[in-house]
Amino acid sequence: DVVMTQSPLSLPVTLGQPASISCRSSQSLVHSNGNTYLNWYHHRPGQSPRRLIYKVSNRDSGVPDRFSGSGSGTDFTLEITRVEAEDVGIFFCMQGTHWLWTFGQGTKVEI
Amino acid sequence: EVQLVESGGDLVKPGGSLRLSCVVSGLTFSNAKLNWVRQAPGKGLEWVGRINKKVDGGAPSYAAPVSGRFSISRDDSKDTMYLQINSLKTEDTAVYYCTTDDGGSAAYWGRGTRVTVSS
Numbered sequence: 001d002v003v004m005t006q007s008p009l010s011l012p013v014t015l016g017q018p019a020s021i022s023c024r025s026s027q028s029l030v031h032s033n034g035n036t037y038l039n040w041y042h043h044r045p046g047q048s049p050r051r052l053i054y055k056v057s058n059r060d061s062g063v064p065d066r067f068s069g070s071g072s073g074t075d076f077t078l079e080i081t082r083v084e085a086e087d088v089g090i091f092f093c094m095q096g097t098h099w100l101w102t103f104g105q106g107t108k109v110e111i
Numbered sequence: 112e113v114q115l116v117e118s119g120g121d122l123v124k125p126g127g128s129l130r131l132s133c134v135v136s137g138l139t140f141s142n143a144k145l146n147w148v149r150q151a152p153g154k155g156l157e158w159v160g161r162i163n164k165k166v167d168g169g170a171p172s173y174a175a176p177v178s179g180r181f182s183i184s185r186d187d188s189k190d191t192m193y194l195q196i197n198s199l200k201t202e203d204t205a206v207y208y209c210t211t212d213d214g215g216s217a218a219y220w221g222r223g224t225r226v227t228v229s230s
Contacts, residue, residue, distance in 0.1 A: 037215030048115070048220040049208070055216070092156065096215030100174060101146070103156035 002027045002095055006104035013083040013109055021078045021107045023093035028073050030097070037096035040069055040078045043106075044089040052091075053078065085111060113137035113219045115209050120224030123199050131194040131224055133209030140190040141165060144212035147183060147194050149205035150223075157205075161212055162192060199228045 003026040013019045029036045040053040051060050053069035056076060066081040078091060088111055093104040119131040135143060144167075147159040160173040162183045171183040182195040192209060206225050210217035 031215065035215065039216045046222065048222050050220075051216065051218055054213075054218070060218070094156075094217070096217070099172070101148070101158040101217075103148075103158075105155045 001100055002029075002098050002102050004093055004095055004102050004104040006093060006107050009105060009107055011107050011109045013080075013087070013111060015085060015111060016082050019080045019083050019087075019109065021091055021093075023071075023076045023078070023104050025074045025076075025095055027098070029076075029095050030073065035097075036072065038069075038071065038076050039094045039096060040067075041092050041094065042087070042089055043092065049092075083109070083111070113211070115211070115219055115221035117207060117209055117221045117224035120207065120226045122227045122229065124230050125199060125201060125228055127199050127228075128195070128197045129199065129226060131196070131207055131226070133192040133194075133221060135190050135192070135209075135211075138211070140185075141187045144214075145185070145192045146210045146212050146217060147181075147192075148208045148210055148217070148220075150208070151202070151205040154205075159194070159207070196226070199226075201228050204228045 005024045007022045029038050036056050038056050041049045041051050043049040052063050052067050057069045068079050070077050090106040092106040114136045116134045144163050146161040149159050150156050160183050162171040180198050185192045204227050206223040208223045209221050211219045
């Protein structure tokens with residue numbers, strides 16, 4: 001199975017300041033079709049996880065442009081340009097390149 | 112708006128059985144490939160299995176730790192996917208989520224249903 005390693009696991013942030021989360025995979029996430037299926041999600045307790053980014057850098061509809069994703073191969077990053085209060089919760093990465101989906105441990109963002 | 116709503120979670124004794132449901136709205140259910148993902152207390156998310164749409168054969172597939180005890184099915188007439196869990200173990204204690212499958216990604220998730228296995 002592909003192991004997804006996120007860091008940091010806890011991220012104290014200051015409102016209005018930038019934040020960055022890393023996600024590394026134990027194998028390349030480049031699919032045989034050329035796509036890289038690395039996704040980022042935000043999960044608040046009691047709510048459904050919300051997808052923010054798909055295929056490394058594509059922002060979902062309605063996701064603020066202060067969220068951006070980058071990376072390639074085995075090394076990926078989620079960046080928030082200016083943290084807002086609504087960003088508290090867990091951010092996690094997920095790979096869908098390999099048939100058995102695997103997830104990062106999650107990064108808890110606290111203001 | 113796409114919505115997935117899980118139900119059926121409960122407190123069950125080891126060795127017992129449970130059937131979870133996931134009702135989907137806001138999309139054409141028969142065209143949807145769907146997954147089950149779980150999260151045990153204090154642990155990360157774990158993919159449990161998926162079921163293809165009927166036009167692609169409708170076959171389910173499972174993660175190794177649950178294969179043989181878990182069974183995924185779907186009823187397209189009810190827009191519902193099911194997860195039958197047999198021979199429950201304490202390590203099956205988790206929140207179970209259903210998700211869509213967009214080919215390498217899960218665009219939509221439900222809020223989850225809690226399964227607790229304890230004597």
